[in-house]
Amino acid sequence: MPPPDVPLSPSLHHAAAVPKRQTLSRFFRHYPYGERRSRAVAPAESHHAAHASRRKRAGTSEFSRIRDGSVANMRSHQRLRLHVGEFMRKLYVELFFVMIVLAYGIFVLVQITMGEDALASYKNIVDLTDVTVGSILLVEITLKVFAYGLQYLRNGWNLFDALVIVASFILGIVAAWGTTSTVFMKVLRLRVILRVLRVLVVFERVKQRSKAMNFVHKGPISSPVEHVLRVLQELRYHPALRSSLREEVEFAIDVIRNNRLYEANDELLGEEVDDDTQNWLRGEILKVNDTAKVLPDTTDDDRSSATQLDAAANGKSTTVGRAGDTSGAAAGANEAAAGAGTMAIARRSVTMKELLPPLDVASEFELQNLFRDVNHWHFDIFRVNLISGGNALCHLGYHLLHELAATHLMIEQVILVNFLLEIQRGYIATNPYHNAIHAADVMQTVHYFLIQPELAPFLRPLDRALALLAAGIHDFKHDGFNNSFHISTASEIALRYNDHAVLENFHVAQSFLVMKHQEFNVLGKLPSEDFKYSREMIIQMVLATDMAKHFEDVALFKANILPVAPDEELVIKNVGDKKLLLKMILHTCDVSNPAKEREIMLKWTERVVEEFFVQGDLEKQLGLPVSPFMDRDTIVLKKMQVGFADFIVTPLFSVWAQILVNVNTVGYKALLSNREFWSSLTDEFKPFMIKDAIRDLNHRKRLSQSSVSGSDESAVTGNGGALNTSRLRRSVVNLLSGSDGNVDGNGNGGPVS
Numbered sequence: 001m002p003p004p005d006v007p008l009s010p011s012l013h014h015a016a017a018v019p020k021r022q023t024l025s026r027f028f029r030h031y032p033y034g035e036r037r038s039r040a041v042a043p044a045e046s047h048h049a050a051h052a053s054r055r056k057r058a059g060t061s062e063f064s065r066i067r068d069g070s071v072a073n074m075r076s077h078q079r080l081r082l083h084v085g086e087f088m089r090k091l092y093v094e095l096f097f098v099m100i101v102l103a104y105g106i107f108v109l110v111q112i113t114m115g116e117d118a119l120a121s122y123k124n125i126v127d128l129t130d131v132t133v134g135s136i137l138l139v140e141i142t143l144k145v146f147a148y149g150l151q152y153l154r155n156g157w158n159l160f161d162a163l164v165i166v167a168s169f170i171l172g173i174v175a176a177w178g179t180t181s182t183v184f185m186k187v188l189r190l191r192v193i194l195r196v197l198r199v200l201v202v203f204e205r206v207k208q209r210s211k212a213m214n215f216v217h218k219g220p221i222s223s224p225v226e227h228v229l230r231v232l233q234e235l236r237y238h239p240a241l242r243s244s245l246r247e248e249v250e251f252a253i254d255v256i257r258n259n260r261l262y263e264a265n266d267e268l269l270g271e272e273v274d275d276d277t278q279n280w281l282r283g284e285i286l287k288v289n290d291t292a293k294v295l296p297d298t299t300d301d302d303r304s305s306a307t308q309l310d311a312a313a314n315g316k317s318t319t320v321g322r323a324g325d326t327s328g329a330a331a332g333a334n335e336a337a338a339g340a341g342t343m344a345i346a347r348r349s350v351t352m353k354e355l356l357p358p359l360d361v362a363s364e365f366e367l368q369n370l371f372r373d374v375n376h377w378h379f380d381i382f383r384v385n386l387i388s389g390g391n392a393l394c395h396l397g398y399h400l401l402h403e404l405a406a407t408h409l410m411i412e413q414v415i416l417v418n419f420l421l422e423i424q425r426g427y428i429a430t431n432p433y434h435n436a437i438h439a440a441d442v443m444q445t446v447h448y449f450l451i452q453p454e455l456a457p458f459l460r461p462l463d464r465a466l467a468l469l470a471a472g473i474h475d476f477k478h479d480g481f482n483n484s485f486h487i488s489t490a491s492e493i494a495l496r497y498n499d500h501a502v503l504e505n506f507h508v509a510q511s512f513l514v515m516k517h518q519e520f521n522v523l524g525k526l527p528s529e530d531f532k533y534s535r536e537m538i539i540q541m542v543l544a545t546d547m548a549k550h551f552e553d554v555a556l557f558k559a560n561i562l563p564v565a566p567d568e569e570l571v572i573k574n575v576g577d578k579k580l581l582l583k584m585i586l587h588t589c590d591v592s593n594p595a596k597e598r599e600i601m602l603k604w605t606e607r608v609v610e611e612f613f614v615q616g617d618l619e620k621q622l623g624l625p626v627s628p629f630m631d632r633d634t635i636v637l638k639k640m641q642v643g644f645a646d647f648i649v650t651p652l653f654s655v656w657a658q659i660l661v662n663v664n665t666v667g668y669k670a671l672l673s674n675r676e677f678w679s680s681l682t683d684e685f686k687p688f689m690i691k692d693a694i695r696d697l698n699h700r701k702r703l704s705q706s707s708v709s710g711s712d713e714s715a716v717t718g719n720g721g722a723l724n725t726s727r728l729r730r731s732v733v734n735l736l737s738g739s740d741g742n743v744d745g746n747g748n749g750g751p752v753s
Helices: 010-017 047-088 091-113 116-121 123-154 156-177 182-188 190-216 224-236 243-257 275-284 298-313 335-341 361-371 381-387 392-407 413-426 436-450 461-473 483-488 492-496 502-515 528-543 547-560 575-590 598-621 637-657 661-680 687-708 712-721 732-737
Strands: none
Touching: 047 123, 091 123, 123 156, 156 190, 224 243, 361 381, 361 392, 381 392, 381 436, 381 598, 392 413, 392 436, 392 461, 413 436, 413 461, 413 502, 436 461, 436 575, 461 502, 461 528, 461 575, 483 492, 483 502, 483 598, 492 502, 502 528, 528 575, 547 575, 547 637, 575 637, 598 637, 598 661, 598 687, 637 661
16 A cells, blocks of 8 residues: 555545446446446546536436435325225225216206296205215216326216216306306206206216126136136226227227137238138138127028039039049048058068168268258258159158157167158158158258257257157148038048048048057057157147148247247246147148248249149039139239238248247248249249249259359350250240349349349
8 A cells, every 4th residue: 555645546546435336237327317337338437527527416416306306296196196096996986976976867857857937946955956966076077087187088978978067067056156147047048958968978977887887896706717807897997098999908808708819810811912812811721700700591501402402413422532533532531441551561570771762872872961951941852852762751751760769769760660651651642732742841841940959958859759750740641632622522531520620630640540550659669658748749739730720829829939028038838838839840840831942932832733723623523612722724823822921921930030040040031032032923923834933043043153163154155055045035934023033042032033
């Protein structure tokens, strides 16, 4: 320590005299508002600056005291208003004013029935009653305006009631005081009109009070929903509530009362949505509120019955199957036969090499190279299917599941291979879209989600295995027709599952029928509790692929799992949250085609449309209304793709983009790019043009790669002149869209040109 006669340096003096205090914020000074700025952000003040700051703080201390006093007074004033408002809503206060209003209403009716002479004889009583009741009601209005503010008077009836009460009170005072003025005598004659108006106001107030008291002062609550509804009903009749907010509260009450919290209905549709998209949403996804339905005329039922009788007389059946099925039965509809009909593998001990579909050395090598990219979003499942000879599901499934099967399903590898082969055989290869390639694609996309670092801490290895198995079976034995078709034609599986998630129930039931056989039972070695858990998880995941559950599950996902703030981390609180998470993963992967690389997306689009047309053609043959986007003569591909992206895929991926960084930077970005691609096209873009778009896209990607390597000239003139000027013309897509786009290395740039 320096000797006493040695002066302290300014910095040492400041550090010793004004020690650094703890602060709650690093970004705000103490004066005039908030906390003092931390020294971690601002440098220490000099000795002179410190004295200046102390003088400034001393000069503003009076202002701070005045400000703090004003805040305290304001808080006490607000507390008083709250107490007054609570007092005015108490049961005995409500009953008191109701009785006053009813008694005065009867008194007014008696006055109206009495003649002028009779009223004159009771003038003092009438005047005293008017003044007394007017004073009480005036005090009531004054207290409510004080408690609820001027918002109370924005209600039409409240304002009208206040004006009538004030006018009646003033006229009552004038009449009781007595006057000889001719002007006032003429004005006093308005009391008759005011009394009539008071009768109307009285009945309206009694009605409002009775409604409010009926909901607010009911008996004991027996369930949480009753408590929620009671709170909302009390808020609904709160005097200070704006009319617009009252309508919103009434909407909330209606939604809760009718159990429609997670349903989507016609309110989702905007004015700009085209008719085709609206019809598709109403037919496939949106649920109709039964409470809003109008009962049909019984004559319509008679006509419908007559039509069905005529059809039966002509030998027509309402139960149909896939086009080209001469038996007329839906493929895979008979569950009893399907449970054993396709199981051709005998119980025998064989090696893995004998079970898996054989590949030559070159194909095996290329397939393993392709599997190196299995963790990537833009995984080319079509290439895998080509190299594997049409066995993408069993090869990819074994690659993803063999370790989990051995360590956590505790089964031999032969059982896994048997199961995958049997599931692959159950998919109808002639389906353009719902086939084993689609199942393999969904399985790989599910794998991509499962390995994301944000989700890994919440998923056990068993959960990952169950999610992959559910992806593999989620469309098992799909016949190529949607649920609406099965319901409309009263197919066997629609009748079996009571028109509820028809295909989804069928897929999972058929899959568990396969697992009843020991050689296919991938869950057979699990303990009883794990088996029960696994079966429930697989069932719920597959049922979640029903598009009718889309909006409900997305709403639940947002409410229960999506972090409230952007900086918060994902938290899975219980098994219910984990089940919802896995359901949303499988559902997202099932509809993820629009978010894939441009070329892969176009290939899937072509397959979807082709399968749609098969159903549309059969609907025409059966005399049924053609489902939206399934009429090959009228389809507008642009509307279909943009509508599906806007209403289904984009809202779903926007939620995942807030949780998973990689989905946000890759999948979500590709989805937005593809959506922009479709919106840039014209309505004249037809499905047969998709092949041209794919060919043009591949050509431009090759040119882009050649330009990067510095071989533009050889790319144009090489290969014996195969790339002639006809291939350099503008593509079909540009001719229709009238725009030139750029494609990046992944094929996710602007519109194809």
